[in-house]
Amino acid sequence: HFDRPEEIIASLNNSLSDGNEFNMFCTAFLGILDLKTGHLDYCNAGHNAPLMIDSKGNVSAVDVVPNLPLGLFGGFPYEGQETKLDRQMMLYMFTDGVTEAENNAKELLGDERLSALLKLNASLTPDEIIDETFALVDRHADGAEQSDDITVMCFKYC
Numbered sequence: 001h002f003d004r005p006e007e008i009i010a011s012l013n014n015s016l017s018d019g020n021e022f023n024m025f026c027t028a029f030l031g032i033l034d035l036k037t038g039h040l041d042y043c044n045a046g047h048n049a050p051l052m053i054d055s056k057g058n059v060s061a062v063d064v065v066p067n068l069p070l071g072l073f074g075g076f077p078y079e080g081q082e083t084k085l086d087r088q089m090m091l092y093m094f095t096d097g098v099t100e101a102e103n104n105a106k107e108l109l110g111d112e113r114l115s116a117l118l119k120l121n122a123s124l125t126p127d128e129i130i131d132e133t134f135a136l137v138d139r140h141a142d143g144a145e146q147s148d149d150i151t152v153m154c155f156k157y158c
Helices: 005-017 110-120 126-141
Strands: 028-033 039-045 051-053 059-061 080-084 089-094 152-157
Touching (some): 005 039, 089 126, 126 152
Antiparallel strands (some): 051 059
16 A cells, blocks of 8 residues: 555556566656645656646646656665645646657657647647647648657646
């Protein structure tokens, strides 16, 4: 039984690293949000920092200790963190396949384009922001083959 995100992440890491002779790994971000207070306990395991979008359209990265991805070394001491979400704030999580999406000229979509999209669309619902993200990736790729997974999750704390 684990109560803290860093305990859960450490347990997952130990399970995935046991017998992992091919050094396979995955990144993860795990958070536990108190819906009454907006308090977010979280632990990052080598994943992109989630982005917070406030009601005015300001976009900022969640402060994350990178820690190691899951599966590389058992017994790694993962460090947990905490922050507070304000009402009407959105939390936007994504895999690096979004910002590393390439076009035919091998140009990456990048963090700046993603932040600009989020700032421009801060008044939309989380579902609409996700749709806009995939549309941005499609426009940027312009038919180039997808080279990495593209996963997005967004929610609004009301």
